[in-house]
Amino acid sequence: MNILFLLMALAIVFVLVFAGFYIWAVRKGQFDDLETPAHRILIDDDKKIKENGK
Amino acid sequence: MTGSGSSETPARAKLKMSCAHCGLPVPKPLIRAEGHSFCCSGCDAVYEILHSENLDDYYRLREEFASAPQKASRISGKDFRYMDDSEFLTRYAIPKAEGRLEIRLYLEGVHCAACTWLVEKVLLEREGAAFAQLDQGRSLLDIVFDPRTTPLSKLARALDRFGYTPHPLIENSAARIQKKESRALLMRMGIAGAVAGNIMLLAAALYAGEYSGIDPEQANLFRWLSLGLSLPAVFYSAQPFFKGAWAGLRMKMLHMDLPISLGILAAFSISVYGTLLQRQEVYYDSVAMLIFLLLAGRMILNRATSRAAEAAESLLDAAPKTVRKEEDGKTEEIRLELAEPDDVLLVLPGEIIAVDGVAVQNGGWVTEAHLTGESAPVYKGDGSNVYSGSIVVQMPLRVKITATGALTRLSQIAEMIRRAGSERAPMVRLHDKIAGYFVGTVLTLATITGILWWNLDPSRWLWNVAALLVVTCPCSLGLATPVAFAIAMGRAAKRGVYLKSAEAIERAAKVRHAVLDKTGTITSGAMEIGSLQFAPGLNAAEQETLLKELAALETFSVHPVATAFRSWARGDMSVEDVRVHAKGIEGTLAGQILCAGSKEFMRDCEILIPEWAQTIQGNVYCARAGQVVAVTMIEDRVSPEAKQAVGELHAMGIELEILSGDRAEEVSRVAEFVGVSAARGGASPEEKLARVRELEARGTKTIVFGDGVNDSAALSAATLGVSAADASEVARGAADVFVSRRGPAALSELLSLSRRTMKTIRLNVVIAVLYNLTGAALAMAGLVSPLLAAVLMPISSLTVLTLAVRGPRV
Numbered sequence: 001m002n003i004l005f006l007l008m009a010l011a012i013v014f015v016l017v018f019a020g021f022y023i024w025a026v027r028k029g030q031f032d033d034l035e036t037p038a039h040r041i042l043i044d045d046d047k048k049i050k051e052n053g054k
Numbered sequence: 055m056t057g058s059g060s061s062e063t064p065a066r067a068k069l070k071m072s073c074a075h076c077g078l079p080v081p082k083p084l085i086r087a088e089g090h091s092f093c094c095s096g097c098d099a100v101y102e103i104l105h106s107e108n109l110d111d112y113y114r115l116r117e118e119f120a121s122a123p124q125k126a127s128r129i130s131g132k133d134f135r136y137m138d139d140s141e142f143l144t145r146y147a148i149p150k151a152e153g154r155l156e157i158r159l160y161l162e163g164v165h166c167a168a169c170t171w172l173v174e175k176v177l178l179e180r181e182g183a184a185f186a187q188l189d190q191g192r193s194l195l196d197i198v199f200d201p202r203t204t205p206l207s208k209l210a211r212a213l214d215r216f217g218y219t220p221h222p223l224i225e226n227s228a229a230r231i232q233k234k235e236s237r238a239l240l241m242r243m244g245i246a247g248a249v250a251g252n253i254m255l256l257a258a259a260l261y262a263g264e265y266s267g268i269d270p271e272q273a274n275l276f277r278w279l280s281l282g283l284s285l286p287a288v289f290y291s292a293q294p295f296f297k298g299a300w301a302g303l304r305m306k307m308l309h310m311d312l313p314i315s316l317g318i319l320a321a322f323s324i325s326v327y328g329t330l331l332q333r334q335e336v337y338y339d340s341v342a343m344l345i346f347l348l349l350a351g352r353m354i355l356n357r358a359t360s361r362a363a364e365a366a367e368s369l370l371d372a373a374p375k376t377v378r379k380e381e382d383g384k385t386e387e388i389r390l391e392l393a394e395p396d397d398v399l400l401v402l403p404g405e406i407i408a409v410d411g412v413a414v415q416n417g418g419w420v421t422e423a424h425l426t427g428e429s430a431p432v433y434k435g436d437g438s439n440v441y442s443g444s445i446v447v448q449m450p451l452r453v454k455i456t457a458t459g460a461l462t463r464l465s466q467i468a469e470m471i472r473r474a475g476s477e478r479a480p481m482v483r484l485h486d487k488i489a490g491y492f493v494g495t496v497l498t499l500a501t502i503t504g505i506l507w508w509n510l511d512p513s514r515w516l517w518n519v520a521a522l523l524v525v526t527c528p529c530s531l532g533l534a535t536p537v538a539f540a541i542a543m544g545r546a547a548k549r550g551v552y553l554k555s556a557e558a559i560e561r562a563a564k565v566r567h568a569v570l571d572k573t574g575t576i577t578s579g580a581m582e583i584g585s586l587q588f589a590p591g592l593n594a595a596e597q598e599t600l601l602k603e604l605a606a607l608e609t610f611s612v613h614p615v616a617t618a619f620r621s622w623a624r625g626d627m628s629v630e631d632v633r634v635h636a637k638g639i640e641g642t643l644a645g646q647i648l649c650a651g652s653k654e655f656m657r658d659c660e661i662l663i664p665e666w667a668q669t670i671q672g673n674v675y676c677a678r679a680g681q682v683v684a685v686t687m688i689e690d691r692v693s694p695e696a697k698q699a700v701g702e703l704h705a706m707g708i709e710l711e712i713l714s715g716d717r718a719e720e721v722s723r724v725a726e727f728v729g730v731s732a733a734r735g736g737a738s739p740e741e742k743l744a745r746v747r748e749l750e751a752r753g754t755k756t757i758v759f760g761d762g763v764n765d766s767a768a769l770s771a772a773t774l775g776v777s778a779a780d781a782s783e784v785a786r787g788a789a790d791v792f793v794s795r796r797g798p799a800a801l802s803e804l805l806s807l808s809r810r811t812m813k814t815i816r817l818n819v820v821i822a823v824l825y826n827l828t829g830a831a832l833a834m835a836g837l838v839s840p841l842l843a844a845v846l847m848p849i850s851s852l853t854v855l856t857l858a859v860r861g862p863r864v
Contacts, residue, residue, distance in 0.1 A: 004272075008279065015252055015283075022244045026237055036190040039167035 075101040099129060100217045107180075109172065116168035129217055131402075134210035136376050136389050137222070143201065146222045154184055156198045157206065159220040161213065164193040173218060181212050195220070236356055239294070243349035246291035250342035253280050257339035261841050264334060277329045280338035287342045288322050291349060308490040310532055314348065316496070317527025324520035335517050337524050340844045347851055348532050355536035358543040359555055377401075377408055380452065390458070399453045401446045410442050410457040410464075418451035419634075420444040431613055483560060484812070485535050488819060489528075496526050496830075503834045514836060521838040525829030529847055530822040534854035535815055541859060542811040550794040551804050558790040561774040562808035564755045568703060568801065569746060569768070571760035572714035572721050572735075575778045576728060576798055577690040581618040584689035587670050589682065600683060603627060604676055607641045607648050610634065615674060615688045650676045692727045699799040700728045706805060708757075713737050713745060715764050728798075742768040759801055776801065818854045825850035 025031065074090035075097035092098040104112055136142055147155040161173070170188045177186035177197065185198035195213075199206060210220045256276045263273055295311045295318065302309030318341055325336040377393050378385045378400040385400055390408050393399065398414060401407050407420070413434040421431045422444050431447050434440050440453055442462040459465065500519050507515035539556035546553055553559060570576055588597050605622035610632045616639075629648075632641040638651015640659070649659050653675060656663060661677045672685035703710055711732040714721045718735030725733030737745070742760075746768045749756045758768045761778040766788040769775030777789035778796065793800040829846055832838050838846075 011252065011255075015248055019245060019248055022248070023241060026241045026244065029237070031240055032233075032237075033189045033191070036167075036170060036188065039190065040170060042167065 073097050097217075100215070103215055104172075109175070112168050112172050115171055116166060129214055129219070132214065132219075132376065133387055134207040134214070134220075136387060137206040137210055138201070139389075142222075142389075143206070147206075150198055152200075153202065154198050154200050155206075156185075156196065157222070159195045159197065159210075159213075159222060161188070161193050161195050161218040161220055163217045163219070164188065164190060166190070169218070172216060173213065176212055176216065177209060181209050183209055232360060236353075236360060239349065239353050239356055242291040242294070243346065243353050246287045246342060246346040246349055249283050249287040249291075250339070250346045253283050253339045253342045256280050256283075257844065260334075260336075261844075264841070270332070273334075274329075274332055277332075277336050277338075280336065281326060281329050284322065284325075284338045284342055287345050288318065292318055292345045294352070295345075295348070308486065308493055310485045310489040310492075310528070313489060313492045313496060313526075313528050314532050316493070317523055317529075318345065320520055320523035321527070324517070324524075327516075335520070335840055337520075337840050337843060340524060340840070340847055343844075344527060344529050344847065347529060347848075351533040351536040354540040355556060358540040358547075359553075393455060393458055395455050395457065397455050399455065401451050401453060403446050403449060405446055407440055407442055407444045407446060407451075407453060408458075409453065409455045410462040411440055411453040411455045413438050413440055413451060414454045415452045418449050419447045420451065421447055483557060484815065484819075485531065488531065492528060492531075496523070499526070499830050499834065506834065507836065511836075518833060518836050518838075521836075521843065522830055522833035524843050525833050525838055525846055526826045527847075528822065528826065530825060530850040530854040531819065533851050534818045534822065534858045537855060538811055538815050538818065538858035542807055546804065546807055549800070549803060551800050551807075552792045552794070554790055554792070558774060559808045559811055561755075561790065562757065562805055563812040565708065565757040565774055565805060567709045567749055567754045567756045568711065569742075569749075569756060569758045569760075569772070570710065570712050570714075570730070570798065570801075571742075571758075571765050571778075572712055572716050572724055575759045575761060575796075576696050576712070576724055577692050577796075581615055581688050582691045583618050584687040584691075585671070586684065586686045587667070587672070588684045589664070590666055592683065597684075600676070600678070603643050603648060603678075604650060604684075606643065607632070607639060607650060610641065611639045613639075618686075618688045646679045648676070648678050650674055656682065690724075692724055693797055695799050696797045697728045699797065699802045700730060702802040703798070703805070704729075706802065706809075708805065713742055715739075739764040739767055743771055746771045757801070757805070759798065776804065814857060818857055821857070822850060822854055825853075 073092050075092060090101065092101065104110060143155060143157075147157040150156050163169070164173070167190060170190050173188050173195065174186045177183040182204045183197050183199045186195065188195045197206075197209060199209060213220045256279055260268070260273060260276050262268075292315075295315045298309055298311030299315040302312055321337040321341045321344075325338050325341070328335040376387050376389055379388050379393065380386075380398045380400050393409060399407075399409065399411070414436060417433065417435040417438065419431040420434055420440055422441065434451070439456075440451070442464040500522055503522050504515050504519045507518050536556065539559055542559055543553045543556070588600070592600070601619070601622045605619040606627040606629050608616035608619040610629065611634060627643060629641040629643055632639065635651065635655065635658070637658070638649060638655030640647060640649040642648070649655070649661065651659075652673065653663065656675050656677060659677070661675075661680055661682060663675070664682055667675070667682050667685045670685045672687045674686045674688050675682055676684040676686070700710060709732075710730045712721060712725045712730050712734070714733075714735050715737055716735050721733050721735035725731070742758075742765060746756055746758060750771065750773065755773040757774045757776060758765065758772040759776045759778065760766075760769055765777075769777060770788040774791065775789040776791040776793060778793055791804060793804075825846070829838065829843075829850075832842070
C-alpha cells in the first residue's frame with residue numbers, strides 16, 4: 001500500500017515536469033511553424049557532409 | 055525588364071533557352087562569358103553574387119527540392135536607410151536583452167527550402183545577425199540583431215541583393231492577438247490532454263474497483279486526486295467555452311458553447327459533490343476528455359483558418375513604405391508619411407505608386423488593372439492623373455503629388471469596401487441554430503427527469519439529472535463540425551482555394567447566383583495569336599523570319615499584347631533604335647524600320663493600310679520599311695476548361711452573369727464562348743456594387759468572383775466574395791475566399807465542396823442528436839452510470855469524427 005503513495009507522488013511529479021516542458025515549448029513558439037523545420041533539417045545535414053569531406 | 059547591351063548580343067548556336075538563375079524561358083537573353091543565359095539583369099546580378107561568394111550550393115539544393123522560382127529576381131536597389139531610424143525601430147522592432155532588437159520582415163521571392171538556406175546563411179554567417187529564422191510557407195523572416203554593430207539597413211541590403219526584397223511588417227493588433235490566441239489554445243489543449251490521460255488511469259482503477267472490490271479509503275484517495283487533477287482542465291482549459299457561453303447570453307443569443315459549458319459544469323459539480331459524500335458517481339474522466347477533444351477540434355479549425363487568412367493577407371502589409379523624392383536633381387529616399395503635396399517622386403518600373411498625383415517630365419506607362427480591371431498599360435502623358443496603387447512599367451515615372459494617405463482614390467475605395475462589408479447581412483450559423491433547440495430540449499428533459507425521480511425515488515433525482523446533463527453534452531457536435539470545416543478548408547487549399555473562415559463554407563453552400571468579372575477570372579490572362587494574315591507574295595521562310603523579327607522587337611514592349619509573340623523569340627536578332635509609343639513600337643532590324651501597333655499607330659507613322667488588309671479583322675498591324683506585311687488578331691484566350699466549369703455551375707443550378715469593366719464587345723465575345731447569356735461590359739465599381747446589392751436585397755444569395763479593386767466593394771457586399779489569382783491586394787482583403795489559380799473551375803470546385811461539406815455536417819448533426827437522445831432516454835430511466843457515460847461519449851465522438859474525416863473530396 002505504501003508503495004502506491006510513492007508511485008502516485010512520482011506520477012504527479014512526472015505530470016508537472018512534462019507540463020512544464022510543454023508550457024516552455026509553446027511559449028518559445030516551437031509549434032508556430034510546423035513546416036520549415038522539416039526542410040531545414042535536410043539542409044543542416046548537407047553542411048555536415050561537406051565538412052566531413054574536407 | 056529589358057537590360058542593356060542587347061545590341062552586341064552574339065548569336066550562339068547552342069544556347070540553353072532558360073534563365074540560369076530563375077529557370078524561366080528567356081526571350082532575349084543576356085549572356086555572360088560562361089555561356090549562361092539570363093532573362094533579366096536582376097537574375098544575372100543574383101547569379102553573379104551567388105557564384106562569386108561561393109554560394110553555388112543554392113542551385114544544387116534547389117534541384118533537390120525540385121522547384122524553380124516562378125518569378126524573375128527583382129532587386130529594388132533601395133538603400134533601406136530608413137530602417138536605421140530610431141523612430142522606425144521603436145515602431146516595428148521589439149527590444150531584446152543586451153540592446154538587441156527583434157524584427158519581423160516579409161520577403162519577396164521566397165519559394166523553396168533553398169531560399170531558407172540562403173537567407174539564413176547569408177544573415178548569420180556573413181552579415182552578423184544574432185538570429186535569423188525564415189518561415190518559408192509564409193515568407194516571414196524573424197531577425198535578432200544588434201543595431202550598434204549591424205545596422206538593419208545593412209541586413210536589408212544584403213537580402214535585397216539576392217532578390218529577397220524585405221518589407222517591414224507592422225504586425226497589426228489583430229494579427230498579434232490571433233497569434234497569442236493560437237498559442238493560448240494550444241496550451242489549454244495540451245494541459246487538458248495531460249490531465250485527461252492521468253485521470254483516466256485513476257478512473258480505470260475506480261471502475262475496476264466497482265466490480266472486484268476496492269478499499270474505500272483508496273477509492274476516496276483516487277477521487278480526491280482526480281478532483282485535484284481536473285481543476286486545471288475545468289478552470290483553465292475550459293475557459294473559452296464559459297466565456298463564449300456568457301458572451302452569447304449577454305447578447306441574448308444561444309451559442310453552441312452554452313450547452314457545452316452546462317455539461318462541463320454539471321458533470322464537475324456533481325463529481326465534487328459525489329467526492330464529498332464518498333459516492334461512486336464521479337465523472338472527472340469524462341469531463342477532462344470532453345474538454346480535451348473539444349479544444350483539439352477548435353485548434354485544428356484555428357490552424358486551418360489562420361493559414362488561409364495569412365496566404366491571402368500577408369501581402370497587405372507589404373505596401374510601399376518609402377518613396378524617392380526628387381529635389382534639385384538629387385533623389386532622396388524618405389518615408390511615405392513625410393511626402394507632401396507638390397513633391398516630385400521618382401517611381402521605378404515594377405514599383406507601386408503610393409500617392410495620387412500627376413505625371414510630369416514626359417510621363418510614362420502605368421497599369422491601372424487594380425482600378426479599372428483593364429490589364430493593358432496606359433500611357434500617362436505630361437500632366438495626366440495617376441492614381442495610387444498603379445504599377446509603373448517600362449520606364450521610370452516622375453509623379454507630382456496631389457494627395458497622400460486617406461485622401462487618395464485607393465483609400466476612398468477601401469472606405470467604400472469597408473462600408474459595403476459592414477452592411478452585409480449577418481448569417482445565423484448552423485451550429486448556433488442547433489444550439490438553441492439543444493439547450494431548450496436538454497433543460498426540458500432535465501426538468502422532467504427531476505420531477506419523475508422526485509416522485510419515484512427522491513434519493514436518486516439529483517444523480518439522474520446530473521447523468522442526463524453529462525450524456526447530452528454535445529461533444530460530438532462541438533467536435534465534428536469544426537473538424538469537418540478544417541478538413542474541407544485543407545482540401546480546398548491543396549487545390550489553390552483559400553477560405554478565410556469556416557463561415558465561408560456555409561455561405562458558399564447557400565449561393566444561387568454568380569457574378570463573374572471577365573478579366574482574369576474567366577480568361578487565362580495570357581495573350582495568344584488568334585489569327586495571322588501575311589501580305590500576299592511572302593513565302594513560308596520569309597513569313598517565319600518576319601515572325602522572329604516581330605518577336606525580337608516585341609521583347610522591348612511591356613504591353614500584354616507583346617507577350618503573344620514570346621514563343622517565337624530566338625534571341626539571335628539585334629534590334630536598334632527601339633522606340634515605344636502609346637499605341638505601338640518601332641525599331642530597326644537589319645537596316646529596315648519595323649513597326650508594330652494599332653491601326654491608329656500605322657496612321658501616325660504615315661503608313662497606308664493596303665487593300666488586302668482592309669477587310670481583315672485585326673488589332674496589331676506590322677509594317678516593314680513603310681509597307682504593311684502582316685495583320686494579326688491578338689486575343690486573351692478563354693480556356694476550354696472555363697467552358698466546362700461554366701457548364702458544371704449551370705448543372706449545380708447556379709445562375710451566371712458576367713459583369714465586367716472591360717469593353718462591351720470583348721465581354722460578349724467571352725460570354726458567348728463560355729455560354730453565359732447575361733453579360734454586361736463597361737461597369738464601374740459603383741455599378742457592380744449596386745447590382746450585387748439589388749440581387750442580395752431580392753434574397754438571391756450571390757457569389758462575386760473578381761480580381762480588381764473595381765470589384766472589391768461588390769466582393770464584400772455579396773454573400774460570398776472570391777478573389778482570383780493575381781488579384782490586387784485590396785480585392786484579396788475584401789474577399790472571403792482567395793483563389794490562387796485562374797479560371798472559373800475553382801469556383802465550381804468551391805461551391806460543390808461546400809455543398810458536400812454541409813451535407814456531411816448535417817448528417818453528423820443527425821447522428822449526434824440520435825446518440826444524445828438515446829443517452830437521454832437511458833439517463834431518464836436511471837440507467838446511466840459514470841462508466842457508461844465515459845464509454846458513450848467517445849463512441850459518439852468517434853463515429854461523427856470518422857464521418858467528418860471521410861468527408862467530401864475535391
